[in-house]
Amino acid sequence: MSDRTIDRVAAATPPPVARKIRGLSDRAIAWIFVAPTIFLLLAINIFPLIWTIRLSFTNYRANRLTREPEFIGLRNYERILTDSDIWLNMQATAHFLFWTIFFQVLIGFTLAWLINKKFKGNDLWTTIIVLPMMLSPAVVGNFWKFLYQPQIGLFNYIVSFFTGKDPSSFEMLGQVNLAPWSIVIVDTWMWTPFVMLICLAGLRSIPDYIYEAAEIDRASKLRQFFTITIPMVLPFLMLAVLFRGIENFKMFDLVVQLTGGGPGSVTELTSINLKREAFEKWRTGYASAYAIILFVTVFGLASIYVKALNKVKER
Amino acid sequence: MSYSKLAAASAIAIAATGVASTAQAEDLTLCWAAWDPANALVELSKEFEAQSGHTMNFEFVPWPNFADRMLNELNSGGKLCDLLIGDSQWIGGGAENGHYVKLNDFFDAEGISMDDFAPATVYAYSTWPKGTPNYYALPAMGDANGWFYRKDWFARDDIKAAYKEATGQDLREPQSQKEMLQIAQFFQGREIDGKTVYGAAIFTERGSEGITMGVTSALYPWGFKYENTPGSYDMAGAVNSPEAVEALEFYKEFYETATPPGYTNSYMGESLDAFKSGQVAMAMNWFAFFPGLYADPATGGDKIDFFVNPPQNIAASTLGGQGISVVSYSDKQDAALEYIKWFAQPDVQAKWWELGGYSAHNSVLQDPGFVDSQPFAGDFLEAMDGVQDFWQEPAYAELLLAMQKRIHDYVVADQGTAQEALDKLIEDWTEVFEDEGKL
Incomplete structure (x- = not known):
C-alpha cells in the first residue's frame, strides 16, 4: 500500500469523493486543509489590521455614516504623539505594567518555591492559591471595590489594625497617590x-540529579x-513575564470596574483611553x-523580548 | 325583530373584526434607561396594548451603560428599538445623523400641537436645530436635578439649636448654594442617634455624565454660559468666566468638605444609597427618583422633603429628562407613531403623572391641583422654569467626555486650578468644534 498522504486521505474517504481527490498532489491537498484557516486569519486578523491602518490616515467617524471621510495624512499620529494627556495615560500604563509584573514575579516565584517543597496539604494550598485566577475580572473588580470602601471595607480595617490609622482617613480608589497602587494590588492578587x-x-x-551532583x-x-x-527556571519566568506583560498592556475590565480610570485620569490606562x-x-x-501606535509598541517590545528569551533558552 | 337586531350586531361585529385584522398587530420595542419611571411606563403602556392590539416590549438599560448601548445601536442602524426615549443631548445627533424620524408632518396630520407641552421641554427634548420648529421627539419625561433632605433631622430641636449656635442662622431649606454648603458642612461628621452622618451626596462619577451633571448644578446658578452669543461657539470668557471659576471652586469645596468618605465616583445610585442608608442629611438627584424616595418606608414619608436646586446669582437647574422618538431604522414606524399619538393624549399624560412619570403636558402641569398632588410637584414646576442643558450638538459625547475629564481632574483628583480646568475645557471643545467644521 502506498504511503503517500493523498492515498491515505483517499482511503479514508467515500469512493466517489476519493476518486476526485486521488488526482490531487500532496501540496494541493495540504492547501485544501490549510485554506479555511488562512481565510479566517486573513478575514479576522489581517484585513482588519490593514483597514485600521488605512482609517488611521483619515478623519473617519463611525457614527457619521453620511459624512465622507477625508484623507488627513499623519495628522492623527501627530496629534496623539504630541498630546500630553496621552503621555500621562502611557505613564499610568507603564507604572501599572512594571509594578504588577515586579510583584507577581517576586511573590509568584516565592510561592512556587514554597509549594515545590514536599509538605502535608501541598495540593490543597495550591488549589487555594490559584482560586483568584479563576474568577472573572469584573467580579474581582466589584469585590475589591467593597474591600477598599473607606467606611466598611475590610482592606482599610486591616491597614488600620496594623498602622493605627483611622480606616476612613484614606481612600484607596479615591486618592490620587493611592489609586494607581490599588489597581496594582488587585491585579497582583489575581494573577500571581x-x-x-x-x-x-x-x-x-x-x-x-543536578542537585545531587551539586551536593x-x-x-x-x-x-x-x-x-x-x-x-x-529563568526561561519559564521570562515566559510568564511575556504573558503578563501583553495581558496587562491591554488591561481594561478590572480597572474599569475598580476606578473607571479615575480619580481624574490617574488610572486611565491606554486601553481605557482608546x-x-x-x-x-x-x-x-x-x-x-x-491603536496602531500601541500595536507597534507592543509588537516591537515583544519581539525584542522574545529574542532575549531565545538567547536565554540557548544557554 | 330581535333576530334582525342580532343579525345587524353580528354584521357590525364581523365588520369590526375585519377592520381590526387589516391593521396589523405589531410587536413594538421601546428602549429606555432602567429606572423607576420605566416601570411606570410599562404599567401605563398596558392601556395602549389593550386599545391598539399591538404588543409592547421593553429594553431598559442601566444608566451608566445607557448612552453607550443605545448610541451604538443607532450608529449601527440597528432595529432593536422602534421607539427610543433618548437623552435630551442626543437630539442633535439623532436628527443630523438620520437616526430619528422627523415628526412635523405626523404632528400636523394628527393634530398634536407642541403648544400643549411646556416650552422648556419642547425646546430641550424635541427641537433641532435648537428652538426651530423641527421636531424629532415628543416630550416624554420632564426632569431636572433637584435636592432632598432629612426633614426629621432638620426639625429636631437639638440639631436646630446646634446649627444656630454654629452659624447664627436658623436651620431651614437652603435658599442659596452657599447656604446649602454651610448646612452640609454642619452635618459633616456629626453624630446623630449614635451614628456618624455626612453633609450631602453629590454627583462625582467619572465614566459617563455624572460629575458634569453635578457641577452644572452649581455652574448654572452662578450664571455659567456655554457661549457669549448663542450659536457662535465663542466660549472664551463665558465658559471660563470669573463666575464659572467661583462655581467650580465651590463644587470642589463641597466635595472636599461635605460629602461622605470614598465618594469619588458616585452618581444616581450612590446618591440614593447614601440617603436611604441614613448616611447623609441632603442629596442631589433627578426628580424622576422623588416618587420612589417619598414612598420609601425607611427614609420617605414624613422623614423626607424636597427642594429645587438653590439659586446663587440666578435661579437655575440642570435639565434631565427625555423625549420619545421613532427610530428611523424601525420597520414598524406606523405602529410606533400610533404609540406616540396615544401617549400625547391629555388623559394618558395625566395617568402618566399619577403612576410616577413626569408629564410635560400643559394640561397636567397647569392643572390647579398639580402643585399639591405630590410634595415635590411644586419644586418640579419651579425647576422646569429655570432649566439649562448641556450642549446638544451631534458631537455631544466628545464635548461631555472632555468636561468629565477636566472637571474630575480638578474636583476629585485635585490637579491644577479651576481656572486651568476651564481653560483646558475650552481648548478641548474648540478642537471638537473645529473638527466639526463649526469653527
Missing part, C-alpha cells in the same frame, strides 16, 4: 497564581539556588492611529 504555576512547572522540570560537589543551598534553580476615543467619542480615524 498564574506566575506561580508557570514557575512551579519550571521548578519541577529541574532533574533531581556531592559540596555546593551550598544558596549556591545551588543561584547557579541551578534560577538559571533553569475605548473612550473609539466608542464613546467615535473618533474612529484617530482611535485607529492610536
Whole structure:
C-alpha cells in the first residue's frame, strides 16, 4: 500500500469523493486543509489590521455614516504623539505594567518555591492559591471595590489594625497617590497564581540529579539556588513575564470596574483611553492611529523580548 | 325583530373584526434607561396594548451603560428599538445623523400641537436645530436635578439649636448654594442617634455624565454660559468666566468638605444609597427618583422633603429628562407613531403623572391641583422654569467626555486650578468644534 498522504486521505474517504481527490498532489491537498484557516486569519486578523491602518490616515467617524471621510495624512499620529494627556495615560500604563509584573514575579516565584517543597496539604494550598485566577475580572473588580470602601471595607480595617490609622482617613480608589497602587494590588492578587504555576512547572522540570551532583560537589543551598534553580527556571519566568506583560498592556475590565480610570485620569490606562476615543467619542480615524501606535509598541517590545528569551533558552 | 337586531350586531361585529385584522398587530420595542419611571411606563403602556392590539416590549438599560448601548445601536442602524426615549443631548445627533424620524408632518396630520407641552421641554427634548420648529421627539419625561433632605433631622430641636449656635442662622431649606454648603458642612461628621452622618451626596462619577451633571448644578446658578452669543461657539470668557471659576471652586469645596468618605465616583445610585442608608442629611438627584424616595418606608414619608436646586446669582437647574422618538431604522414606524399619538393624549399624560412619570403636558402641569398632588410637584414646576442643558450638538459625547475629564481632574483628583480646568475645557471643545467644521 502506498504511503503517500493523498492515498491515505483517499482511503479514508467515500469512493466517489476519493476518486476526485486521488488526482490531487500532496501540496494541493495540504492547501485544501490549510485554506479555511488562512481565510479566517486573513478575514479576522489581517484585513482588519490593514483597514485600521488605512482609517488611521483619515478623519473617519463611525457614527457619521453620511459624512465622507477625508484623507488627513499623519495628522492623527501627530496629534496623539504630541498630546500630553496621552503621555500621562502611557505613564499610568507603564507604572501599572512594571509594578504588577515586579510583584507577581517576586511573590509568584516565592510561592512556587514554597509549594515545590514536599509538605502535608501541598495540593490543597495550591488549589487555594490559584482560586483568584479563576474568577472573572469584573467580579474581582466589584469585590475589591467593597474591600477598599473607606467606611466598611475590610482592606482599610486591616491597614488600620496594623498602622493605627483611622480606616476612613484614606481612600484607596479615591486618592490620587493611592489609586494607581490599588489597581496594582488587585491585579497582583489575581494573577500571581498564574506566575506561580508557570514557575512551579519550571521548578519541577529541574532533574533531581543536578542537585545531587551539586551536593556531592559540596555546593551550598544558596549556591545551588543561584547557579541551578534560577538559571533553569529563568526561561519559564521570562515566559510568564511575556504573558503578563501583553495581558496587562491591554488591561481594561478590572480597572474599569475598580476606578473607571479615575480619580481624574490617574488610572486611565491606554486601553481605557482608546475605548473612550473609539466608542464613546467615535473618533474612529484617530482611535485607529492610536491603536496602531500601541500595536507597534507592543509588537516591537515583544519581539525584542522574545529574542532575549531565545538567547536565554540557548544557554 | 330581535333576530334582525342580532343579525345587524353580528354584521357590525364581523365588520369590526375585519377592520381590526387589516391593521396589523405589531410587536413594538421601546428602549429606555432602567429606572423607576420605566416601570411606570410599562404599567401605563398596558392601556395602549389593550386599545391598539399591538404588543409592547421593553429594553431598559442601566444608566451608566445607557448612552453607550443605545448610541451604538443607532450608529449601527440597528432595529432593536422602534421607539427610543433618548437623552435630551442626543437630539442633535439623532436628527443630523438620520437616526430619528422627523415628526412635523405626523404632528400636523394628527393634530398634536407642541403648544400643549411646556416650552422648556419642547425646546430641550424635541427641537433641532435648537428652538426651530423641527421636531424629532415628543416630550416624554420632564426632569431636572433637584435636592432632598432629612426633614426629621432638620426639625429636631437639638440639631436646630446646634446649627444656630454654629452659624447664627436658623436651620431651614437652603435658599442659596452657599447656604446649602454651610448646612452640609454642619452635618459633616456629626453624630446623630449614635451614628456618624455626612453633609450631602453629590454627583462625582467619572465614566459617563455624572460629575458634569453635578457641577452644572452649581455652574448654572452662578450664571455659567456655554457661549457669549448663542450659536457662535465663542466660549472664551463665558465658559471660563470669573463666575464659572467661583462655581467650580465651590463644587470642589463641597466635595472636599461635605460629602461622605470614598465618594469619588458616585452618581444616581450612590446618591440614593447614601440617603436611604441614613448616611447623609441632603442629596442631589433627578426628580424622576422623588416618587420612589417619598414612598420609601425607611427614609420617605414624613422623614423626607424636597427642594429645587438653590439659586446663587440666578435661579437655575440642570435639565434631565427625555423625549420619545421613532427610530428611523424601525420597520414598524406606523405602529410606533400610533404609540406616540396615544401617549400625547391629555388623559394618558395625566395617568402618566399619577403612576410616577413626569408629564410635560400643559394640561397636567397647569392643572390647579398639580402643585399639591405630590410634595415635590411644586419644586418640579419651579425647576422646569429655570432649566439649562448641556450642549446638544451631534458631537455631544466628545464635548461631555472632555468636561468629565477636566472637571474630575480638578474636583476629585485635585490637579491644577479651576481656572486651568476651564481653560483646558475650552481648548478641548474648540478642537471638537473645529473638527466639526463649526469653527
